[in-house]
Amino acid sequence: MTAAPPIVRAGLRGAALASGLRDLLGSEKVLWAREDLLLYEYDGAVDIATPDAVVLPNETADVAKLARFCAEHAVPLVPRGAGTGLSGGAIPVEGGVVISFARMSRILELDVANLRAVVQPGLVNLHLSTAAAPHGLYFVPDPSSQKACTLGGNVAENSGGPHTLAYGVTTNHVTGLELVLSDGSIVRLGGKALEYDGYDLVGTFVGSEGTLGIITEITVKLTPLPEDKRTLMAAFPTMDDASNTVSAIIGAGIVPSAMEMMDQLSTQAVEASVGAGYPLDAGGILLVEVDGVRDGLDDLLERIEVICRAAHAQELRVATTALERDKLWAGRKGAFAAMGRLASDYYVQDGVIPRTKLPQVLRHVIDVGERYGLRIANVFHAGDGNLHPLIMFDGSKGPAEVERVKEAGREILEMCIQVGGSITGEHGVGMEKTCYMPLQYSPVDMAVMHRVKDAFDPLGLANPGKIFPTPGRCKEFSLNAAR
């Protein structure tokens, strides 16, 4: 069995491709000028690659037409939502056509009685919750970029967010999909019902990062808004204290709806940015939210406060108004981008570890930072054990610096795997972590995954260069080296 996929090189390219696409779809749906294409070579992460053309479809039929054309001419297809991704998922590393869903952003149906919404992939995550709010409903997964990121991107990456601790990630909230496969066929998987017989192909597709096909319509679950919530900010002298608190809260049988941690470097950046009111002298802070039926929330909060105090909390503050709560969350949700105040570039990791290993792994992160002479901020989903070390650097120092930063990132991920975790919780493997896949999976594991890809995308045109390591691009890492 071979685990390595064939390297796809775009067949039709350049001016010939652009004129073919214009004939096919009309020039108002195609971008081909060099200066325009340069603006589709980046996303929210560090890797870049320029597409041969960009297509802006209005409807599923456009996507199907495009896919048939590209299948015929061996052109890769790379879907793009808002370009907020953190693993290079929307970067056309093998060239080809980037499909921007900016014009497919409508809510097709709000089925309040059945707690479902049918939406187009370009819809902004938060816009769905805003539209559902008058009906007392919301869409649960809330990535920090939810004001900008799209549902299509969320499904492709199986995004998480602070509130996935109690309510699950994107895959737990998607019941149906309409897809266009790379041969141009339109497929419907699932629907509004909770369960369907046969293979759970919706589950297979969520998190497939565009490598199985292109999402053109999504059916999601809506959830009744909780009657009330309480948000607690707890400041600790050290990250160890904060980490131990996380395990102690879960150990006490309490599952908050969210439990987020930030180190001092993060709170400093955030305070300069949104002024969320985090104490600057704390070594680590926790944001804990509980929600549900109003009766009992205060008792629950009190139990959490007792645990925090026992773990040396230096300050506890409960948001008493919606405005205060929003402010506490604005700090957390704007934390990544706020790093722009500290450094021109950052490289964010997404490793997942067992909660109880938090103190050990965080100490390792500090050690890596010291050894490489790089500043690393930590702001992450502590309850899920989903780390987000942000390695700050200056990209203008050139590719060697980027390589050094990636080396530091690799050391952190190796530690995550060593303690029984994984290399990505919610950002996806993308093109950025493909080389680390063999750290986690055996050649046989990888080959099985690749057979799944072949079943959907035998031509290898669906977002090539993602998830699977490409020979020649990766230095030799292996499972055994890490374990």
Place this chain on the structure above:
Amino acid sequence: MIRRRGFPNADAPLPELISRCVHCGLCLPTCPTFAELGVEMDSPRGRIRLMKNVWDGRLDADSAAFADHMAKCLDCRACETACPSGVSFGKLMEAARSQVLAARRPNLAEALLRRAAFRGLITSPARLALFARFGYLSKRLGARTILRAIGMKRLAELLDLVPEKAPTSAALPARFAAIGTKRGTVALFTGCVMRAAFADTNAATARVLARNGIEVLVPATQTCCGALHAHAGERGGARELAKRNISGLEPLAVDAFIVNAAGCGANLKEYGWLLKDDQEWAERGERFSARVKDASEYLAAVGLAERPGPVRATAAYDDPCHLIHGQKISAQPRALLAAIPELRLVPLAEADWCCGSAGTYNVTQPELAARLGHRKAQHIVRSGAEMVVTANPGCQMQIEAALRREGARVPVVHLMDLLDRAYASR
């Protein structure tokens, strides 16, 4: 194509401001042009990337594409409010436009028009007043219909912007005495569009301040603030006007320079930045800017000395971009409105979105401006408000025109006019 690396002169968008952008994309959904056009080139992140590409030698500063995407930006600065990294987008955009101007030789007609507008008209209140009255008169005489009939649609649309009420040009007295216990002294910045088309609003602002124990001086030693120049990339003209205002106003022993036009206020507050490379003026600019206050900002800070009378109406407040995004002022106008008895304030969707006025945008980009005006008018109609309150003359004209096109009879009033009316009703 020959690629020249970088920008033509020192007013270029600074690389250290550009590198603040971590291309996270959080600005995208707040950008009206991205919402309308859906392409990265017309998003804040994309525009910053275009500037970076010029620095990197991947795009020419004099290219049509660069000029086009810089021109399509509203400079509404909603992206600045959204940006967690603290990118100073307004500064970048004004700098980029100055480079377009320096790199591209405008054709003769364009050059003459710019010269007439920026040197002859905007800076001269008397000429602008004449223009405004001519506009009002031609409108009354049905010029719009005639212009449409002979195919001059763009001119007809421009005329649409002329306010409904006849402009008054009665000169303001040099001083409004404080009524009751005197609590402060301020100088009123009268602006040029304000003075020409909305002179009543200046008088209203002075009366409201006086009613609250504030003595108001109306110094003659002031001129156009230069905001329209700065937005259009005319850095030289903007600096010249800034220096004249600083010289004319800085000797006054007043607590603040009060502005009632959000666009002017945002610009006056950035004189320090505008003059940062001028040794003699940089610090004076900073000191001047620190004394500038929007009328609502100042009034909310000192507090109302006297409660206004009732206004029985349902109103919606529309945030001028250069107030909410440019000066981070959004709570103060709402607090003042809340102080008016019997005024019911209803929420307005996208109140923090640009209406399409954006300085000279409705002149330079009439089609996009009309689309945004339509969007704004629809939200206003849906809000059920009987009047719209705002705090900038450009917005007032644009929203009035948009509502008229929609066939909606909803008056647009300046916050200070409404407060003045409320005090008068006591």
